[in-house]
Amino acid sequence: MKRAEQSFQFKTASYLTRIGKETATTLAELKQGLETCSDTSIFNHTFQTLSHHHFLTQGFSNDFAQWVLAACNRPELAEHLASLDIRDYLSLAELRADLRRLVFEYCERNPQHAEQSAFEPFFFFEAIGVEVPLGIEAWTLEEFRNSLERLSHASFHFHFIASRLRLQLRTNDFSYWLENSLDLGALARRVNRIDIYTNTLEGALERIVSLVEGELNS
Amino acid sequence: MSETMPIPRLIRLDDYTPVLGEPEVAELRTLASRLQMRTVQMVNSTSVGGGVAEMLNRIIPILQELGLAIRWEVITGGNDFYEITKAFHNALHGGPYNLPPESFDTFLAYNEQNLRRLQMEAEFVVIHDPQPVALIRGRQEHSGHWIWRCHIDLSQPNLAVWGFLEPWVNRYDGAIFSSPEFARHLPIPQYLFYPCIDPLSEKNRELEPGVVREIIESFSIDPARTILTQISRFDRLKDPLGVVKAFQIVKRYFDCQLVLAGGGASDDPEGEAVLAEVREAVGNDPDVHILNLPPWSNTEINALQRGSTIVIQKSLREGFGLTVTEALWKSKPVVASAVGGIPLQVIHKHTGLLAHSVEGTAYQIRFLLSNPAIAAKFGQQGHSYVREHFLITSSAKRYLTLFLHLSGAS
Numbered sequence: 262m263k264r265a266e267q268s269f270q271f272k273t274a275s276y277l278t279r280i281g282k283e284t285a286t287t288l289a290e291l292k293q294g295l296e297t298c299s300d301t302s303i304f305n306h307t308f309q310t311l312s313h314h315h316f317l318t319q320g321f322s323n324d325f326a327q328w329v330l331a332a333c334n335r336p337e338l339a340e341h342l343a344s345l346d347i348r349d350y351l352s353l354a355e356l357r358a359d360l361r362r363l364v365f366e367y368c369e370r371n372p373q374h375a376e377q378s379a380f381e382p383f384f385f386f387e388a389i390g391v392e393v394p395l396g397i398e399a400w401t402l403e404e405f406r407n408s409l410e411r412l413s414h415a416s417f418h419f420h421f422i423a424s425r426l427r428l429q430l431r432t433n434d435f436s437y438w439l440e441n442s443l444d445l446g447a448l449a450r451r452v453n454r455i456d457i458y459t460n461t462l463e464g465a466l467e468r469i470v471s472l473v474e475g476e477l478n479s
Numbered sequence: 480m481s482e483t484m485p486i487p488r489l490i491r492l493d494d495y496t497p498v499l500g501e502p503e504v505a506e507l508r509t510l511a512s513r514l515q516m517r518t519v520q521m522v523n524s525t526s527v528g529g530g531v532a533e534m535l536n537r538i539i540p541i542l543q544e545l546g547l548a549i550r551w552e553v554i555t556g557g558n559d560f561y562e563i564t565k566a567f568h569n570a571l572h573g574g575p576y577n578l579p580p581e582s583f584d585t586f587l588a589y590n591e592q593n594l595r596r597l598q599m600e601a602e603f604v605v606i607h608d609p610q611p612v613a614l615i616r617g618r619q620e621h622s623g624h625w626i627w628r629c630h631i632d633l634s635q636p637n638l639a640v641w642g643f644l645e646p647w648v649n650r651y652d653g654a655i656f657s658s659p660e661f662a663r664h665l666p667i668p669q670y671l672f673y674p675c676i677d678p679l680s681e682k683n684r685e686l687e688p689g690v691v692r693e694i695i696e697s698f699s700i701d702p703a704r705t706i707l708t709q710i711s712r713f714d715r716l717k718d719p720l721g722v723v724k725a726f727q728i729v730k731r732y733f734d735c736q737l738v739l740a741g742g743g744a745s746d747d748p749e750g751e752a753v754l755a756e757v758r759e760a761v762g763n764d765p766d767v768h769i770l771n772l773p774p775w776s777n778t779e780i781n782a783l784q785r786g787s788t789i790v791i792q793k794s795l796r797e798g799f800g801l802t803v804t805e806a807l808w809k810s811k812p813v814v815a816s817a818v819g820g821i822p823l824q825v826i827h828k829h830t831g832l833l834a835h836s837v838e839g840t841a842y843q844i845r846f847l848l849s850n851p852a853i854a855a856k857f858g859q860q861g862h863s864y865v866r867e868h869f870l871i872t873s874s875a876k877r878y879l880t881l882f883l884h885l886s887g888a889s
Contacts, residue, residue: 273506275880278671280659316863317829331827380835381822384659386671391883395509413506414867 262401265442269434271397271408273416274390274423276309281385288333289375291325291383292364298385300353305388307347307356308426312418315462322458323347324383325360332379338367346458347422351429392419402443406473414462421465422457435469448476484526484551490537490679492544495872498678507872510879511545517882518601518623519549524564524610526553530674530801531607531630534874537677541875547882552597554611556589564610567644570637571609583643587613603882612647624885627651628672632661632798632819652885657799658820670881673823674799675874676808676865681777683808686785694782698738700768705735707844708787710780710805712741713753713771716796718816721837723760723767725793728841730766733848740770740783784809789847789854793840794818804869807831807861812854814843824869830861 281302283294295303306324314321321327322343330339341363350356368375395416399405412420420434428437432453440449451472455465496504521539525532535551542549556564563582570576590613599614602623606614608630615625627648633641633656641663648654649665655672656662662669676683695702707726711717719739726737739757754771761767772779784790790806790813797819804824806813813831815821825831832843847854867873 273509275506275510275876275883277877277880277884280656280662280669280671282664284659313867314826314829314864316860316867317826321826321829327826331833380833381817382660386659389884391510391880393509393513393883395506411502411505413502415506416502 262403263443264400265438267438267442268398268400269405269408269438269442271395271399271412271416272392272419273395273413274392274419275415276305276391277389278305279387279389281387283385285328285383285385286379287376288329288335288338288364288368291329292361292368292375294383294385295325295357295361295364299387300357301387301389302385303353303357303360304423304426305386307345307360308423309388309418311347311422311457312414312462315414315418318459318461318464325364328379328381328383332381332383333374333377334380335367335374338363341367348425348431348457351425351431353426402439402445402473402477405439406470406477409466409470409473412466417462417466421462421469445476448472484553489540490677492541494679498870499866499872503872507545507876507879510876510883511542511547514879514882514886515546516548517603517886519547519603519605519882520552520597520599520601521549521605521607522552522554522597522611522614523607524554526551534675534871535607537680537871538875538878541871542878545875545879550601554590554593554597554614556593559585560589567609567640568631570640571631571633571644573635573637576637576639590614590616603885605878606651609644612644615647615650618650624882625651626653626655626881626885628655629661630657630674632658633663634660636663653881655881658823660819670877672874672877673869674801674804674820675869675871676801676804677871678808682781683805684781686778686781691782691786694779695786698768698770698779698783700736700738700786702786705733705788705848706738706786707735707789707791708738708740708783709791709793710740710784710802711792711794713739713750713757715749715753716794717741718793718795719753719757720760721795721840722791722793723757724837725791725840725844726767728838729844729848732845735788735848736766736768738768738770738783738787740768740772740780742772742774742776780805781809784811787811789814789844791840791844792816792821793834793837794821797821800824803831804865807858808865808869810855810858810862812847812857813861814840814847816840824864825861826864829857830864831857 283298285291285294310324326339326342329335397408399408424434436449436453439445452469455468523531539551563586566578594614594617599617604625605628607628653668655670657674692702709722784806790811792803792815794816799820803815815825817833825833827833834840834843
């Protein structure tokens with residue numbers, strides 16, 4: 262069995278929620294908040310919410326879309342916001358730009374809805390992360406498979422979802438290591454194709470374990 | 480005299496493994512591994528009674544088992560101190576404040592007296608609620624990290640009291656609130672720590688179906704028929720009359736029973752009046768069960784929640800709403816008002832349904848009764864949501880993360 266030149270070092274990230282300065286009670290205020298809130302706030306309501314709500318596999322993509330639907334009753338805008346896929350973004354600046362554009366365009370087209378009061382306010386939160394190594398490492402595919410089964414939700418989210426921003430690539434830590442350290446490009450691509458919006462974190466992790474086992478048995 | 484509380488050891492961290500899974504418990508140990516023997520002091524004003532003491536009784540043993548050198552200090556004072564802090568409490572919830580200006584000096588004198596007795600030398604000091612807030616006066620320069628944990632709703636405080644307390648709060652390194660709606664605009668960082676429940680407590684632990692049935696039958700409730708339940712004290716802000724009206728609408732379409740269970744009617748004149756109003760509104764309907772329970776009825780409440788078809792929380796105003804958390808943990812479909820901390824727990828159409836009126840509440844209940852598969856799905860998702868965010872172990876993780884963040888230990 263091939264031994265990697267560099268081991269995979271498993272980590273976890275734990276997040277504090279810091280209450281931000283911005284609050285929105287209308288779509289116009291949401292637009293304003295999206296302009297001024299911190300990057301950690303954009304991260305919290307898009308990337309991090311996939312960890313907070315990972316067990317919802319239908320109709321919950323990010324906090325902005327959920328609020329626009331549930332508190333503002335604007336399904337058209339909610340659908341547009343929900344369709345933004347964080348896998349398409351290499352930076353929070355790009356993601357923020359698209360969020361702002363969608364809300365701005367909707368408010369331009371529907372000025373009568375822009376100032377309408379929502380049922381509940383939207384509070385901008387910031388995700389303050391703390392990274393800690395788990396003390397688990399893998400040198401081979403078998404060790405990698407065994408380690409996956411010991412991962413918490415937060416650790417899996419850190420490597421599979423949040424890693425995209427860190428790598429600045431359209432991939433995740435697992436796929437990157439499989440391709441670059443074990444020369445398993447096809448497996449890396451299959452892992453990277455797993456849909457993080459329609460799977461729970463547990464479901465996605467099980468799928469990766471199954472793909473790795475398939476590779477081990479081939 | 481201030482007291483250092485003995486730390487209770489009832490439940491071990493490993494006892495949570497069947498609830499959370501091994502990786503989540505292991506992660507707590509990993510986070511704590513960087514905080515071994517780091518000193519923590521938690522300070523509050525009572526060791527028994529009330530939600531804060533209950534929470535500290537459960538979280539402190541967990542943090543201690545994880546290797547933190549944690550101490551729990553309880554401040555003390557005379558009757559005059561507690562009269563003042565009770566008046567503060569009511570004023571911070573928006574009530575009037577009629578005590579003389581000297582009361583502020585008395586408050587500070589008691590804090591000073593406690594400060595002289597306590598050794599506030601820990602690396603992380605967490606001061607709970609307003610009573611000990613002025614202990615920060617004893618903070619040495621470049622000493623530990625001081626955090627103020629506010630468990631109460633400060634959204635509409637009486638400004639006379641808040642104006643006195645705010646300068647003290649602003650001397651802390653950060654403040655923790657239970658909901659963004661309860662927070663104030665402060666110049667210090669504000670963190671969100673949700674209140675939590677203990678899945679192993681008497682009120683929340685698993686019960687055998689036979690025990691649930693037996694308890695329900697002991698109240699003359701038919702476990703074979705649909706049961707709608709609201710657990711709350713008899714208080715107008717919990718809108719029991721609104722629940723009865725919603726039930727009366729639902730009953731036109733479905734055979735069902737209503738359970739209104741709670742306490743607060745025996746020692747509270749207003750509670751008694753509310754209970755009388757509810758009884759009058761119910762009339763002779765045999766399908767409505769009004770249970771005025773004593774405070775030690777945790778197993779009964781657990782069984783009533785587990786035996787319910789739908790749990791309602793139709794409050795007009797609410798704190799965080801831990802009765803909602805308890806129901807979600809028991810995988811119950813919930814219909815609740817969008818007030819206070821409830822929307823943080825009930826994600827509309829995902830972990831339950833929110834309503835804004837009597838008619839809306841009735842409609843959402845009818846929808847769930849007509850669609851049991853959807854109701855079951857909400858219940859499952861609600862359980863998962865509580866497991867991730869509102870258990871005592873989540874709270875322990877937040878404290879560990881906060882300490883790591885403050886100390887730059889990551």
